[in-house]
Amino acid sequence: MDNTLHLAQQPEADELLGRSPLAALIGMLLDQQVPMEWAFSGPYTIARRLEADDLDSHAIAAYAPEAFAALLSQKPAVHRYPGAMAKRVQQLCRYLVEHYEGDAAAVWTGVDTGAELLQRLTDLPGFGQQKAQIFLALLGKQLGVRPRGWRVAAGAYGEEGSYRSAADITGPESLAKVRAYKQQAKAAKKAERK
Structure with a gap:
């Protein structure tokens, strides 16, 4: 995996996301209840605080939980x-060590179908159906991971030309389109409840 992503909107953080499958997974894990750029810059911040050029599942899994939480809590x-997110990141890394020998890319390497990949992603700690579908769409749309039926498995997030999620962000213009879509969806949901 060596593609520049534009999810953090910071060159160094985006470069790490594009070359490190683990960084991309952690960024997706962090993408909740915070602005997307903040979530996807998280892996780069973690790597810097660990004084590493990349993230390592084994090292993160083995890190003392209190010390790892303190690392993520630094200003x-x-x-x-x-x-809470330090705990989730460590759970994800432990799962990768236990099931994939610590290799995050092994989650999608050699997968034959989109349905199989979706199942592997939903099995990851912290990845529900929606998060798994968004990440599957990101893999297919931007990272060239396209097992048979990947768009169907990704649901609406796999639709070509859509601007629904992180999977569709390739720069500031598409980020603005995704934000507009999310605001419209939120407004529609609010109107439904009335």
């Missing part, structure tokens, strides 16, 4: 809920 915090 500026990696997430709005740094302690």
Whole structure:
């Protein structure tokens, strides 16, 4: 994996996301209840605080939980809920060590179908159906991971030309389109409840 993504909107953070499957997974994991750029810059911040050029599942899984939570809590915090997210990041890394020998890319390497990949992603700690579908769409649309039926498995997030999620962001213009879509969806949901 060596593609520049534009999710953090910071060159160094985006470069890490594009070359590190683990960084991309962690960024997706962090993408909740904070602005997307904050979430996807998190892996770069973690790597810097670990004084590493990349992230390592084994090292993160083995890190003392209290010390890892403190690392994510340093100002500026990696997430709005740094302690809870530190726990989730470590759970994800432990799962990758246990099931994929620590290799995040092994989650999607050699997968034959989109349905199989979706199942692997939903099995990851912290990845529900929607998050898994968004990440599947990101893999297919931007990183060239396209097992048979990947668009169907990604649901609406896999639609070509859509601007629904992180999977569709390739720069500031598409980020603005995704934000506009989310605001419209939120307004529609609010109107439904009335």
